[in-house]
Amino acid sequence: MAEINQSKIRNFCIIAHIDHGKSTLADRIIEMTGLLTSREMQSQVLDNMELERERGITIKAQTVRIVYKAKDGEEYIFNLIDTPGHVDFNYEVSRSLAACDGAILVVDAAQGVEAQTLANVYLALDHDLDVMPVINKVDLPSAEPDRVIEEIEDVIGLEAQDAPRISAKTGLNVEEVLEQIIEKIPAPTGDAKAPLQALIFDSVYDSYKGVIVFCRIKEGSIRKGTQILMMATGAKAEVVEVGYFGAGQFIPCEELSAGMVGYITASIKNVKDTRVGDTITNAQAPCKEPLPGYKKVNPMVYCGMYPADGAKYPDLRDALEKLQLNDASLQFEPETSVALGFGYRCGFLGLLHLEIIQERLEREYNLDLVTTAPGVVYKVYKTNGEILELTNPSNLPDPSEIEYMEEPIVKAEIMVTSEYIGAIMDLCQERRGIYEGMEYMEETRAVLRYRLPLNEIIYDFFDALKSRSRGYASFDYELDGYMQSELVKLDILINKEEVDALSFIVHAETAYERGRRMCEKLKEEIPRHLFEIPIQAAIGSKIIARETVRAMRKDVLAKCYGGDITRKKKLLEKQKEGKKRMRQVGNVEIPQKAFMSVLKLDDKK
Amino acid sequence: MKPLEIYVHIPFCVKKCNYCDFLSAPASKEERQEYVKSLCKQIRSCGEAARAYRIVSIFIGGGTPSLLEGEQMTEIFRAIRDTFFVEEHAEITVEMNPGTVSEEKLKVYQTAGINRLSIGLQSADNGELQVLGRIHTFEDFLETYWMARGMGFGNINVDLISAVPGQSQESFAKTLRKTAELSPEHISAYSLIIEEGTPFYKIYGERPYVPDCEYPPLPDEDCERQMYYDTKRILTEYGYRRYEISNYAKPGYECRHNLGYWNRTEYLGFGDGAASFMDHKRWVAGETPNLLTIEDEMEEYMFLGLRKTEGVSIPGFEKQFGKAMETVYKKVLADMESKQLLERQEDFIRLTERGIDVSNYVMSEFLL
Secondary structure, three states: OOOOOHHHEEEEEEEEOOOOOHHHHHHHHHHHOOOOOOOOOOOOOOOOOHHHHHHOOOOOOEEEEEEEEOOOOOEEEEEEEEOOOOHHHHHHHHHHHHOOOEEEEEEEOOOOOOHHHHHHHHHHHHOOOEEEEEEEOOOOOOOOHHHHHHHHHHHHOOOOOOOOEOEOOOOEOHHHHHHHHHHHOOOOOOOOOOOOEEEEEEEEEEOOOEEEEEEEEEEOEEEOOOEEEEOOOOOEEEOOEEEEEOOOOEEEEOEEEOOOEEEEEOOOOOHHHOOOOOEEEEOOOOOOOOOOOOOOOOOOEEEEEEEOOHHHHHHHHHHHHHHHHHOOOOEEEEEEEOOOEEEEEEEEOOHHHHHHHHHHHHHHOOOOEEEOOOEEOEEEEEOOOOEEEEOOHHHOOOHHHEEEEEEEEEEEEEEEEHHHHHHHHHHHHHOOOEEEEEEEEEOOEEEEEEEEEHHHHOOOHHHHHHHHOOOOOEEEEEEEEEEEEOEEEEEEEEOOEEOHHHOEEEEHHHHHHHHHHHHHHHHHHOOOOOOOEEEEEEEOOEEEEEEEEOOOOOOOOOOOHHHOHHHHHHHHHHHHHHHHOEEEEOOEEEEHHHHHHHHHOOOOO | OEEEEEEEEEOEOOOOOOOOOOOOEOOOHHHHHHHHHHHHHHHHOOHHHHHHEEEEEEEEEEOOHHHOOHHHHHHHHHHHHHHOEEEEEEEEEEEEOOOOOOHHHHHHHHHHOOOEEEEEEEOOOHHHHHHHOOOOOHHHHHHHHHHHHHOOOOOEEEEEEEOOOOOOHHHHHHHHHHHHHOOOOEEEEEEOOOOOOOHHHHHHOOOOOOOOOOOOOOOOHHHHHHHHHHHHHHHHHOOOEEEEOOEEEOOOOOOHHHHHHHHOOOEEEEOOOOEEEEOOEEEEOOOOOEEOOHHHHHHHHHHHHOOEOOOEEHHHHHHHHOOOHHHHOHHHHHHHHHOOOEEEEOOEEEEOHHHHHOHHHHHHOOOO
């Protein structure tokens, strides 16, 4: 391959609030630079997981290399690194950004600056990226590009007067974006002769090639045969292939050198060896120090996952192992529950991550799952000096052995129009939020800052936020350490038997309310039996709430439907079928969905 | 010759009742004539196949079959008798609503060989009749009943419905007594089910009572069960015996046609939506027959047979399937007996009183 002049390379990403048109713009750029004809284009090339398209979000970082012939007659190479669009994947986003030299900021011409817009811009600026704003959706009747440009200048402090006013959907003015990329996003720097220093920003597992590592070469160069060392994990390997990204395909090349973005394969068997954020160097001539910013991401949210059909336990293990090949942040270990049998305690980056994995297990691996209520990682300080990281409420030691407990806290920024400030403050208050401040961005909109316990926002906070602001509030958060807290374990007893899979940790003040609602919910979910079933919520031995499922009084099908026996049998079959979806605890049959009902304890309907 | 039952469906009524989900609707004179014509054609088309059977019962159900002209009824029976061999003492029933028959019509019925009448009274309280959307009063019923008696009909069934919206336990007891006083040979007492697609479903749905509506609330479950217990108690006083979950008869007057369903006697249904059972196949008019497996038949033997007060015969099962009931249903039988939902009486297994209350649950357990 011919020598590539660094000045003709642009490495950038697109950042935006959800739904502001990030993926659509990416598609348009790919299409307009002729990498694919529009006929070959499936809508949103970069979101290639079925789930990503369906949900309209990017889950995994995707990268594509485009050749653009600019108006100055020169050919430029664009490496577009599409970043995940959700706070759960914040670390991945930050590593993707670190692989870029600039960012295109897409802002919706009607909605203006939103919470994620701000969060993403700050993140980009933290990585010293040059941010180039683009006003999208100017073809909408409600578009107010002038107002939005002013907002970007006032709120973010970015020069935006000459921001392209585009419609990524129709392709309007996208050409201008391409020209501005050359002009406003800096070319990479770096010395191709220096010791190798490459940043891993993603990796995927391929059953033939092993792990395919996505990286940005900061210094030096890499080619087939290079002995490499992953500086954080210490893993070593010999490079088998290097290359760059076509649309949806890998194109091998001779060498990757400073400033370039591409992939390497080295017969690596496990993505755990190629942690996102790690630095690759030459094992024989290592660089002095790794690139900054690496950290090992730990799961934030845990839940139990059980196969609905106990016989599928090995299938669940296989499926989790396969998913883990591509997703180093997914963790799991076997656990058993009295109520649910054999399953896994799984750790996720957040609730979205959890939902995605759950859906993929169900869809791609055809598993019917029972999931227990998600919880966060608590720190339990025991009287004997031990510190326990608690991921499963069932493992909470006896209260007499606990000195105190801590729970994870997040710093949240909520952007909301002024009429809903009161409602949102109430919500944060209810969720034990600590008010940190508020700033008006313009007359009608403000940013609220709160510190909130993570366990208060993982269930339904986002839904509550949307419903109480009629969709006008946007939200972003980051972890902000641990805080001591008055926490208790709430147990649920069904027909006097504790159901381990229903236990959860909750703040002492809200325990009563949560226990009450939980009992009410379970009363709805558990069908009537031949006998009366008490449902109780308890803290230790103290019962704090109770409901009763009355005994089944009657269940008679009186009519004979004029000899239509088939119809009668169908009714009986339905009844029997319903029983199959139950879990037997003691002599009570609990429907599988009851185990997830804690998730839907929305307070205000 | 094997025994066979015939069911004929007449899907016409003056007005649909609020609880009814059977196939029926008001229809014009011409439509009715057209229907009878095609019905007779269907019956006659059985031809040769019919020769292997003797007809032990015929049931003309609806809708309101008594809406047909006497002549139309005669045509139907002519078609049946031309095609099938009807036993001399076959039970031949026609359903009717009070106020829809005249002496002339009943005369025609007698001539056609009809020997059993099933009259839909539902309630002896005129207010309740109105709630149900019936077209008659209790007095209309009395007139029809005595007319039939006067003409010598010696086997009459009266249909009752319990758990009518607004009905009290006392009120239903009154209906039971007023009916039993008349001494019909047979009483069917079903409790109201809110079926989808009925006007009641729109009002009551699967929820309890909706306030601010002109209809009174449904009796609660406890009250409904009390009505059920009262039915047995009161009717026993008058010499009736419960022989099936919802059916009561003077000795010797059990409805043979209905018992045939529970005993899995074969039957042919004619008319829209009518169900048939023959040669191990079940089908509904116009649909593809469904061939029953041995398992299907065992299940049916159990869940149909358990409707009968006497229960299912243990040796009967083995005789029919060549396998002991005990081996096929060991676990379920033990479980249900230990929960006191089933009990053994010599060669029979039957529902206990509590078992009747939750019979759906018990029966569903017998699905293999």
